[in-house]
Amino acid sequence: MKNTIKQLLLNCTLILTVLVPTTIFAHTTQQNPPVLNTTTTDFTVQDANGNKIKMSALQGKAVFVNFWATWCPPCIKEMPSIEALKNKLKGEDIVFVMVDVDGDHDKAQRFMDKKKYKLPVYIPVSSVSPNYLGNAVPTTLIFDKKGNMVQRIVGGVDYDSKKVEEFMRYVINM
Numbered sequence: 001m002k003n004t005i006k007q008l009l010l011n012c013t014l015i016l017t018v019l020v021p022t023t024i025f026a027h028t029t030q031q032n033p034p035v036l037n038t039t040t041t042d043f044t045v046q047d048a049n050g051n052k053i054k055m056s057a058l059q060g061k062a063v064f065v066n067f068w069a070t071w072c073p074p075c076i077k078e079m080p081s082i083e084a085l086k087n088k089l090k091g092e093d094i095v096f097v098m099v100d101v102d103g104d105h106d107k108a109q110r111f112m113d114k115k116k117y118k119l120p121v122y123i124p125v126s127s128v129s130p131n132y133l134g135n136a137v138p139t140t141l142i143f144d145k146k147g148n149m150v151q152r153i154v155g156g157v158d159y160d161s162k163k164v165e166e167f168m169r170y171v172i173n174m
Contacts, residue, residue: 042054042055042056042126043055043124043126043128044124044125044126045097045099045122045123045124045125046105046122046123046124046125047105047120047121047122048105048106048109048121052125053097053122055097055143055147056147058095058097058143058147059145059146059147060093060145061093061094061095061145062092062093062094062095062142062143062144062145062168062171062172062174063094063095063097063141063142063143064082064085064086064094064095064096064097064140064141064142064168065097065099065140065141065142065143066082066096066097066098066099066138066139066140067101067128067137067138067139067140067141068098068099068100068101068137068138069100069101069102069137070100070102070107070108070111071102072137072138074137074138074155074156075137075138075156077156078138078156078157078159079115079117079119080117080160081157081158081159081160081161082096082098082119082159083117083118083119084159084160085159085160085164085165085168086118086119088165089165089168089169089172092169092172093145093172094168094171094172096119096120097120097122098112098119098120098121098122099122099123099124099128100121100122100123101137103123103124104123105121105122105123108121108123109121134154136154136155138153138154138155138156139152139154140152140153140157141153142168142171144171144174145172145174150171151167151171
């Protein structure tokens with residue numbers, strides 16, 4: 001019985017691993033991505049220097065928010081692809097916000113430095129709506145320039161793909 005349950009869970013995981021990345025960014029530039037939450041719940045993050053940023057203050061730019069933790073294998077696995085996406089979109093009208101859910105900025109920054117990632121690390125300083133974070137890391141939120149959430153991704157994703165880049169460029173140019 002235990003083996004049957006384990007096999008079922010393994011099969012579900014494999015199916016999701018294949019389906020989720022291909023369906024998440026299925027929007028083309030011919031159609032608008034759906035607005036998932038028209039009433040933006042604001043939250044605030046803080047960088048290592050104590051500078052606080054309210055998400056609402058970023059309106060006018062596309063925003064890529066990734067909630068992650070140093071102890072989370074899927075978070076660690078997707079980090080190089082987030083770095084690659086950020087590099088591809090350098091100079092574009094987008095902000096990347098990497099939020100360490102443990103709230104330990106020093107530990108998170110040491111992790112980034114060790115891996116030589118140039119991703120901006122923040123910690124949450126206000127509560128984050130369960131509509132955004134839920135109970136899982138990694139969770140990525142993508143907001144359009146009006147502050148509308150147009151994508152919520154739960155679980156690890158390879159962001160270093162043509163489809164993701166096209167979707168992000170579309171969101172940036174909406």
